[in-house]
Amino acid sequence: MLALVPAGAARADNPIIQTIYTADPAPLVYNGRVYLYTGHDEDNSTYFTMKDWRVWSSTDMVNWTDHGSPLSVATFSWAKSDAWAGQAINRNGKFYWYVPTTNRSTGRMAIGVAVSDSPTGPFKDALGHPLVENGEIDPTVFIDDNGQAYLYWGNPHLSYVKLNTDMISYTGSVTQIPLTTSGFGTRTGDANRPTLFEEGPWVYKRGNLYYIVFAAKCCSEFIAYSTAPSPTGPWTYRGTIMPTQGSSFTNHPGVIDYNGGSYFFYHNGALPGGGGYTRSVAVEKFTYNADGTIPTITMTTTGAPQIGTLDPYTRQEAETIAWESGVETEPSAEGGMNVSYIDNGDYIKVKGAAFGTTGATTFTTRAASGANGGKIELHLDSLTGTLIGTCTIPGTGGWQTYTTITCPVTNAKGTHDLYFKYTGASGSLFNLNWWQFTTGPTPTP
Ligand SMILES: [Ca+2]
Ligand SMILES: [Ca+2]
CATH class of the missing domain: 2.60.120.260 (Galactose-binding domain-like)
Structure with a gap:
């Protein structure tokens, strides 16, 4: 049996950000670098009191550069509060960041889109009003191989629109994805939510398979996923990726391939003072099974291995x-x-x-x-x-x-x-x- 390694801070590399509490990771690979978009839990927070979003980047998955806060609730003139879980993507030489926030005039959660010429901002409101609004949250954005972009979001439902190539408008109406137990698993004890889908969808394509990774059940949440042969389904439930762990009752996935490896981002309450409203983003490396299924991933304090080394002879x-x-x-x-x-x-x-x-x-x-x-x-x-x-x-x-x-x-x-x-x-x-x-x-x- 292996001796237990003391969980001393000097040995730990996960969570990957320690200067502030971070949540809701959304990684983006661009130009050989991983950009990580996150929310920000305030110190001593006792609710999801979140005012701004943050950007970090790395080329080795262990040394992370802080790019500060290029987007906040105040960026959106129509927004009142709640800088919740978003995702950024690049197209047309620009970066589009989709975020849920509360619409001051309606009091409902809405999804805005911010745009920048740089992955690290500064970002500005692309529209001056919400892109979509149905009182739901957690946008995830995806561009299919044929160029068609989709924005999905939702809690308790799961909806999508087809984005136009300008990425700040859409064609057609909001479509709800049927939440069937074959598609999203079976939840017992909650008549209003018969499937495991809770929130935090993360949509992408790998090989010929489309994935929705999501926060399942509540509370505490675990991370599960479904796959489909097309971006609009039909979806098949594939089971658990990350079990309930880590002293935060929410979790939120972000999945990328980078430099030959596959990485799973999530959040937990592992920092000192951490918990359900003082969360921290962490990452694990994993390998897909040959059939495209995802193995069970557990939280660690070591995180992903370093890719290469850091050059001390450059700035x-x-x-x-x-x-x-x-x-x-x-x-x-x-x-x-x-x-x-x-x-x-x-x-x-x-x-x-x-x-x-x-x-x-x-x-x-x-x-x-x-x-x-x-x-x-x-x-x-x-x-x-x-x-x-x-x-x-x-x-x-x-x-x-x-x-x-x-x-x-x-x-x-x-x-x-x-x-x-x-x-x-x-x-x-x-x-x-x-x-x-x-x-x-x-x-x-
Ligand atoms: Ca100090
Ligand atoms: Ca500096």
């Missing part, structure tokens, strides 16, 4: 994080995001930094401090692992007054997890925008 954003403790992020005056609220003892881990055989000679970071600064200790493999350098960050006269600091490093060879441990006096020490190592002979000044 890396400070807000690219595999795991952290104590820090937050915010929009940076220099563009993008920076890491903030860095206190003595806080740390960030990036996974699998490939220093190579020559090794690193310097570490450079872009830092600002409206206080007296502090130090960054650079450790390999753990918070107490080999110390390859210590960088002193001075006060710079402002929290967004950045300066570039370069420090010598030694003994940084091979591939290691890299820990940035922050030390100093009490209170916030400094903000960080990015970092980069150099290799080879010590550069001449």
Whole structure:
């Protein structure tokens, strides 16, 4: 029998975001990168009090870059509240993000569509009014091989429309998919909901098979799926993907293929303070069975394996994080995001930094401090692992007054997890925008 691995934070990589609570993952593969669109549970939330949506991205499934909040309820002039579960897709050189939110004038849930020229936004309201509205939620969008796009959504029903190629209008009427027990499984004890379909549909095609993955039963939910030979059915129930687990009574699927692997995104309540209204997005790698069916996937604290390594010799954003403790992020005056609220003892881990055989000679970071600064200790493999350098960050006269600091490093060879441990006096020490190592002979000044 295997010894139990202590569930220490330093070993964990799942949930994949720790700076805030996140929910309702919607991954999108674009241009060799995974963009992850999520909701955002407020700290100490006791309901689905959600005000904005968030974007993250990764090329290795373990180090995730924070792109902030390019879309919020306030983006939609007609919306009142509730930044709930959406999905984004690319077409026509643009990015369309479909989200449910409450229509101020009707008081009902409606689905809006936001558009951007970039996967990370900023997004603006494409229409100035809801795209569809029937009091239901959880849009999922899909473009078939023949170019026909579909928007599905629903709780308690399951509906779709055929989107036009502009992705912000549709032809024909809203069609309800018959929720039959052969199509969506059998629920007992709820006369109003005879099938397992609850909410959170995620529709895609793989091979010749169309999939609806969905949150099943309530509450607590599990994740189940159905398949069909066409995007409009007939659907056949295929069973459980992820059993009820993880101390959140909801769950929400997002499924992609990326770089030769298949990945299942979901959420749970696994972070400190986590629960049904303080959720966190996590991911597992899986392999389809030969007939296209999906194996049972269970939640782990290790998550997906890293694809390749992280290059420490190119600029890396400070807000690219595999795991952290104590820090937050915010929009940076220099563009993008920076890491903030860095206190003595806080740390960030990036996974699998490939220093190579020559090794690193310097570490450079872009830092600002409206206080007296502090130090960054650079450790390999753990918070107490080999110390390859210590960088002193001075006060710079402002929290967004950045300066570039370069420090010598030694003994940084091979591939290691890299820990940035922050030390100093009490209170916030400094903000960080990015970092980069150099290799080879010590550069001449
Ligand atoms: Ca802190
Ligand atoms: Ca940055």
